[in-house]
Amino acid sequence: MRVLVVEDEPKLAGLLARGLGEEGHPTDVVASGAEALWMARANPYDAIVLDVMLPGQNGFEVCRELRAADVWTPVLFLTARDSVDDRVAGLDVGGDDYLVKPFSFPELLARLRALTRRGAVERPAVLQVGSLRLDPASHRVWRDDAEIELSTKEFTLLEVFMRSPGKVLSRVDLLERGWDMAYETRSNVVDVYVRYLREKIDRPFGCDSLETVRGVGYRLRVSPSC
Numbered sequence: 001m002r003v004l005v006v007e008d009e010p011k012l013a014g015l016l017a018r019g020l021g022e023e024g025h026p027t028d029v030v031a032s033g034a035e036a037l038w039m040a041r042a043n044p045y046d047a048i049v050l051d052v053m054l055p056g057q058n059g060f061e062v063c064r065e066l067r068a069a070d071v072w073t074p075v076l077f078l079t080a081r082d083s084v085d086d087r088v089a090g091l092d093v094g095g096d097d098y099l100v101k102p103f104s105f106p107e108l109l110a111r112l113r114a115l116t117r118r119g120a121v122e123r124p125a126v127l128q129v130g131s132l133r134l135d136p137a138s139h140r141v142w143r144d145d146a147e148i149e150l151s152t153k154e155f156t157l158l159e160v161f162m163r164s165p166g167k168v169l170s171r172v173d174l175l176e177r178g179w180d181m182a183y184e185t186r187s188n189v190v191d192v193y194v195r196y197l198r199e200k201i202d203r204p205f206g207c208d209s210l211e212t213v214r215g216v217g218y219r220l221r222v223s224p225s226c
């Protein structure tokens, strides 16, 4: 596998490049986000090892820009801090895994192997279906540029629909993915929330994207107009 290492500490960068090279993996090293963005767009890497604490743009910002530029190479973050916030932030910007410093080289290799088995899968951080956009990280929803206020439950249900656009989802499907066990037998709760959602994401915009499929369930239509 060909690897890009983005690390501003020369000693660690050197160790990684040498270690990966000895394992037969061609490795390029850069020390800044700007260089990383340039290199990652110009070369077909199989994985990027990305330090979070970089001068200028930090690793999260670099990853976000890569994904925005349609670069889906798996990213393994290196973080000095083992805070939950860092891990969450890393995954939310489209990273794939993280390793806390100090780490062992065999573990880095194992993580990279796991990531490259998966390959570069397109997985946008923000979901989009037609003119609807949903950001799971910030819990925000828009139709075109208009932001829509949703309750937690409405948001959860819309996210389920937006992860399966164009697919018919039964009430049971929706209950299982959006509600806990206590609601298992109350399938009418789905109808109620679909109605709430329509009032917010469709009606004000003259859309009817949440379609009822008689006797089966609901579908989030993919239409060019909405």
Ligand code: CA
Pocket (backbone or CB within 6 Å): 007, 008, 009, 051, 052, 053, 054
């Ligand atoms: Ca650093």
